[in-house]
Amino acid sequence: MRACVAFDAAAWRIPEARHAASTLATLLETPSRIAAPGERARDGEAIVFVGAREAAPADAAAVIEVRDWPALSARTLVATSLGGVELPTPHGTDASHDARIFPAEWLRATAWLLGREEEYQDERRDQWQCYSGAYTRLADIGLLDRPLVNLQAQSLERAIERHAASRGAQLEREPRWPNGARFAVALSHDVDDVTLRSFRSSMRLLRQARGPASYAFRAGLSGLKRALLRAPGSPDPYWTFERWMTEEERHGFRSTFYFCPEPAQRHEYDPLYRLGDVLGYDGRRITVTDLIADMTRRGHEVGLHGSYQSYRDARELARQREAIAAATPAGGDAVRGIRQHFLRFDVRTTWAAQAEAGFTYDSTLGYNEAIGFRAGIAAPFVPWDAGGRIPHRLWEAPLTAMDGALFRTLGLGGEAAADRVRAHLETVEAAGGLAVLLWHPNATYTARFPGWWDCYARTLAWLEGRPAYVAPVGAVVRGWAERAARMSGTESAAAR
Numbered sequence: 001m002r003a004c005v006a007f008d009a010a011a012w013r014i015p016e017a018r019h020a021a022s023t024l025a026t027l028l029e030t031p032s033r034i035a036a037p038g039e040r041a042r043d044g045e046a047i048v049f050v051g052a053r054e055a056a057p058a059d060a061a062a063v064i065e066v067r068d069w070p071a072l073s074a075r076t077l078v079a080t081s082l083g084g085v086e087l088p089t090p091h092g093t094d095a096s097h098d099a100r101i102f103p104a105e106w107l108r109a110t111a112w113l114l115g116r117e118e119e120y121q122d123e124r125r126d127q128w129q130c131y132s133g134a135y136t137r138l139a140d141i142g143l144l145d146r147p148l149v150n151l152q153a154q155s156l157e158r159a160i161e162r163h164a165a166s167r168g169a170q171l172e173r174e175p176r177w178p179n180g181a182r183f184a185v186a187l188s189h190d191v192d193d194v195t196l197r198s199f200r201s202s203m204r205l206l207r208q209a210r211g212p213a214s215y216a217f218r219a220g221l222s223g224l225k226r227a228l229l230r231a232p233g234s235p236d237p238y239w240t241f242e243r244w245m246t247e248e249e250r251h252g253f254r255s256t257f258y259f260c261p262e263p264a265q266r267h268e269y270d271p272l273y274r275l276g277d278v279l280g281y282d283g284r285r286i287t288v289t290d291l292i293a294d295m296t297r298r299g300h301e302v303g304l305h306g307s308y309q310s311y312r313d314a315r316e317l318a319r320q321r322e323a324i325a326a327a328t329p330a331g332g333d334a335v336r337g338i339r340q341h342f343l344r345f346d347v348r349t350t351w352a353a354q355a356e357a358g359f360t361y362d363s364t365l366g367y368n369e370a371i372g373f374r375a376g377i378a379a380p381f382v383p384w385d386a387g388g389r390i391p392h393r394l395w396e397a398p399l400t401a402m403d404g405a406l407f408r409t410l411g412l413g414g415e416a417a418a419d420r421v422r423a424h425l426e427t428v429e430a431a432g433g434l435a436v437l438l439w440h441p442n443a444t445y446t447a448r449f450p451g452w453w454d455c456y457a458r459t460l461a462w463l464e465g466r467p468a469y470v471a472p473v474g475a476v477v478r479g480w481a482e483r484a485a486r487m488s489g490t491e492s493a494a495a496r
Contacts, residue, residue, distance in 0.1 A: 001030075001044050001045065001046055001164050001167075001169040001170065001171050001172065002030060002031045002032060002033070002044065002045050002046070002171075002172050003025070003028065003030045003031070003032035003033075003045065003046050003047075003048055003061070003160055004032065004033055004035050004041045004042065004045040004046065004047050004048065005021055005022075005025055005032055005033070005034050005035065005048045005050060006035040006039065006041060006047050006048065006049050006050065007021075007034075007035065007036060007037055007049075007050045007051055008037055008049075008050070008051030008052055008055050009037040009051075010051060010052065010066070010067070011050045011051040011052075011066040012036055012037050012051075014066065014069045015389050015390065016069060016111045016115065016384065016389070017050065017066050017069065017107060017111065018034070019111065019114070019382075019384055019391055020107050020110040020111040020114060021034070021048075021050050021064065021107065021110075022034055022488075023110070023114055023149070023377075023381050023382070024110060024149065024152060024153050024156060025487070025488070026379070026381070026480075026483075026484045026487060027149065027150055027153035027176075027377075027379055027432075028153055028156065028157050028160075028487075029157065029173050029174055029175065029176060029432075030046075030157060030160055030171050030172065030173065030174075031172050031174050031486075031487045031488075032048070032487060032488070033488055033489060034488065044169070046061040046160050046163050046164060046169075046171075047059070047060045047061055048060070048061055048062045048063075048064065048156065048159075048160065049062070049063045049064065050064045050066055050107070051065075051066055052065070052066075052067055053065050053101060060100070061100070061159055061160045061162075061163030061164075062100055062101070062102065062156055062159040062160065062163070063100060063101045063102065064102045064106065064107050064156075065101065065102060065103050065104045065106075065107075066104060066107060067104055068104075069108070070108070072090065072108065072112050072117060073121065074088075074117070074118035074121055074122060074137040075137070076090050076091055077089060077090060077091075077112075077137055077141065078090075078091050078093075078141055079141045079142060079143055080093045080095050080105070081095050082095060082097070082102065082103060082105060082106045082109070083097070083099075083102050083106055083152065083155040083156075084151075084155050085148060085151040085152050085155055086143060086146070086148070087105070087106065087109040087143075087148060087152070088109055088112065088113070088137060088138065088141060088143060088148075089105040089108075089109055090105070093105045099159065099162075100159055100162075102155075102156070106152070109148070109152075110149055110152060110376075111384070113148060113149055113375055113376030113377065114149065114375055114376070114377065114381060114383070114384055115383075115384040115386055116347045116365075116374070116375060116383075117386070118135075118136065118137055119131050119347040120347060120348070120386060122135055126368075128269075128342045128343075128344060128368070129344060130342065130343055130344055130345065130368060131345070131347075132367065132368070132369060132370075133367030133368070133369050133370025133372070133374075133405075134369060134370070136367075136370075136374070138372070138373075138376070139370065139372075143376075144370060144372035144373065144374075145371065145372040145373070145424070145427065146372075146373065146376075146427070147373050147376065147377060147378035147379075147427065147428065147431045147433050148373070148376040148377075149375075149376045149377040149378075149379075150377060150378050150379060150431035150432065150433045151431055154431065154432070174483060174486060174487055176379075176432055176483070177432075177469040177479075178469050178479065179469065180467070181467050181468055181469035182429055182432060182466075182467040182468070183425075183428050183429040183431075183432055183433055183434070183435070183466075183467075183468055183469070184433070184434040184435070184468065184469040184470070184471070184476055185425065185428075185434070185435045185436075185437060185463060185468050185469070185470045185471075186255075186256070186363075186397060186434065186435070186436045186437070186470075186471060186472065186473040186476045187248060187253060187254075187255035187256065187437055187439075187470065187471075187472065188255060188256040188257075188258065188339070188363065188399075188436060188437065188438050188439075188472070188473050189244065189255060189256070189257045189258065189438070189439055189440060189441050190258050190305050190339060190341070190438060190440055191257055191258060191259045191260065191271070191305060191440075191441055192260075192271050192305070192341070192440060192442070193238055193271065193272070193273070193440075193441075193442050194238060194239075194273045194277065194279050194288060194291075195236045195238050195239070195273070195277075195279060196226060196236055196237050196238045196442070196445065196448075197223075197226045197227045197229075197230040197236055197237075198223065198227055198236070198272070198277075199224065199227040199228070200277070201223060201272035201273065201277075202220050202221075202223030202224040202226075202227055202272075203220070203224070204272050205219055205220035205223060205268065205272055206220035206221070206224065208220075208266065208268045209268075214268065215268050215269070216268040219268075235280050236279070236280065237442075237444075237445040237447070237448075238279075238441070238442045238444075238445060239279050239280035239281065240441065240442075240444040240445075241257075241279075241281055241291060241295075241441055242281055242282045243444055244439075244441055244444070245295065245298055245300060247456075247457060247460060248300075248460060249298070251460045251461070251463070251464045251470075252464070252470075253460065253463075253470045253471070254298075254299045254300050254301070254471060254472050254475075255300055255301070255472055256300065256301040256302070256303055256337065256363075256472040256473040256474060257292075257295055257300060257301070257302055257303070257441070258302075258303045258304060258305035258337075258338070258339045259275075259288070259292060259302060259303075259304065259305055259324055259327075260273075260304070260305040260306070260307055260320070260341060261274075261275055261304075261320050261323035261324055262274050262275070262323075263307035263308075263309070263310065263316065263320065264316055264319065265309060266307075267307070267308040267309050269308045269341070269342065270307050270308045270341065271305070271307075271341070273288060274288070275287065275288045275289045275292075275323065275327055276288070276289065279291065281294070288327075289327040292324070292327040292328055293327065293328060293329050296328050296329055296330070296334070297329065300472060301337065301472035301473065301474045301475065302324060302327075302328055302334070302335060303324070303335055303336070303337035303338055303339065303363075303473070303474065304317070304320055304321050304324050304335055304337070304338045304339075304359075305338075305339055305340075305341055306320060306338050306339070306340040306341060306354075307320065307341055308341050308342060308344065310340070310341075311340045311344040311345060311346060311349075311350045311353070311364075312346055312349040312350060312353050313353060314352075314353040314354075314356035314357045315357075317338070317353055317354060317356075317357035317359070318356075318357035318358055321335050321338070321357055321358055321359065333358070336358075336359060336360045336361065336474060337359060337360070337361045337362070337363065337397075337473055337474045337477070338354055338359045338361075338362050338363070338364070339362070339363045339364050339399070339438075340362075340364045342368070343364050343366060343367070343368050343399070344364075345364045345365065347386075348386075348387065350362075350364070351383050351385070351392045351394060351396070352385065352392065354394060355392055355393040355394045359394055360394055360395065360477070361380070361394055361395040361396070361397055361473070361474065361477040362394060362395075362396050362397070363396070363397040363398070363399055363436055363473050364399065365383075365396050365398045365399060366398055366399025366400060366401075366402065366436070366438075367399075367405065368402070368404060368405065368409075369404075369405050369408075369409035370405055370409070371400065371401045371402075371405055371406070371410075371420065371424055372400065373398065373400060374398055374399075375396070375398055377398065377433075378398070378400065378428050378431055378433025378434050378435065379433050379434050379480065380395045380396065380397045380434065380476065380477045380480040380481070381395065381396055381398075382394070382395055382396070383396045395477050395480070395481060397434065397436055397473050397476060397477050398434075398436060399436045399438055400424065400428070400434075400435045400436050400437070401421060401424050401435065401436075401437050401438070402437070402438035402439070403417075403438065403439045403440060403443055403449075403452050403455070403456070404440075406420060406421070406455070407449070407451065407452060407455075412451075413450075413451050414450065414451025414452070414454045414455050415451075415455075417451060417452075417455040418454070418455045418458040418459060418462075421437070421455065421459050422459070422462055425459075425462075425463070425466075425468075429466065429467075429468070434476060434480075436473060437459070439452070439456045443456070
């Protein structure tokens with residue numbers, strides 16, 4: 001038995017409802033198809049009806065009620081239990097309902113989460129022009145650390161399972177993750193620095209100084225002092241890229257490294273290295289380009305770390321993507337993934353610019369200062385374009401936990417941070433979802449980053465003993481896109 005998500009005419013005319021229901025369907029293990037009004041269910045299909053409750057077939061496995069599509073204000077939302085899941089809903093939402101019927105607020109909450117609607121309404125931005133984890137209503141009502149959309153899909157799947165069991169039918173299954181894994185973890189690294197004590201990099205920054213109070217002047221002078229005090233011939237403490245790969249490979253894992261090429265217009269917060277710069281690696285001197293080539297040969301993924309000002313500029317993103325691709329042995333379209341520097345992101349423009357630049361996935365959607373699920377989902381998903389009222393032309397693999405949030409914002413020590421990551425991963429495992437972890441490669445330098453490397457090493461060791469699919473971000477997204485295509489019987493451009 002498979003599932004058929006069948007809409008009535010009124011619900012079908014709401015594209016946001018179609019997108020939310022379609023995204024939920026990708027999280028099921030039961031293969032499903034989306035049916036337009038008038039399409040008949042096929043033999044052996046369990047109907048999940050979307051529309052007015054009274055119009056639902058009597059034998060529907062589940063009814064997702066949609067009558068209209070009210071606007072929601074983040075300030076008015078509270079945590080309400082619907083279908084066994086705490087969801088952000090308007091105050092006064094009735095929590096009582098039949099286990100087979102999901103009230104209108106249930107799917108509306110899904111769309112609110114996936115569409116990042118609060119970021120259209122709330123104009124606050126932090127010093128990096130980012131929507132902060134301190135602003136989100138999900139944190140205010142205690143829901144940021146829960147993969148709500150995955151939990152909704154579990155509730156829906158239980159309704160389908162009850163329906164099949166009542167008829168003595170066996171549900172078809174499409175496992176979410178390869179090799180029977182219960183959850184997935186994507187390992188990633190943003191390459192912000194390749195050296196700590198570089199005279200050349202310090203001078204690059206000083207040349208950008210607008211005055212003695214500017215960041216470029218202060219940081220440039222500090223860097224110059226470090227470079228001048230460096231003992232001749234001594235290795236730089238940031239030359240540890242082989243250590244990251246060797247440790248991951250020891251556990252059978254691979255990861256994604258996001259690199260930033262020289263931007264057309266450099267900002268003082270941009271990484272200072274260039275692709276032709278020389279660094280120490282595995283006992284020899286190589287360029288950053290050589291490093292990128294060796295990473296890909298070892299089975300790691302290389303993506304773009306979009307420069308500070310690029311997050312709304314499709315032309316500049318395309319230029320930077322081509323620069324990184326040219327450094328890989330495959331060249332051409334080898335670079336398909338991106339994460340923006342400082343996690344700079346504008347819900348109105350960034351996804352569109354990235355798609356236009358030729359990326360098939362992004363992994364920026366997370367918080368610099370919080371652990372959790374910015375869009376309420378622990379899985380790749382196709383984000384929503386609220387302006388065009390259509391899906392974007394790329395996938396999002398949401399960032400869920402990063403080193404800076406653990407050690408800087410939360411102020412945790414190494415052991416406490418490892419415990420916090422483990423709890424986060426256990427939450428993802430229970431939901432059958434995806435965690436995306438970010439550790440910066442300079443974190444091996446314990447004098448500056450005490451506990452950061454140990455936390456990561458402990459996390460890798462713990463993951464090796466869990467039923468987890470651990471892979472680079474791009475591999476996870478590609479596999480998920482191919483699975484979504486199989487589930488629905490449609491072709492996925494992102495998987496090509």
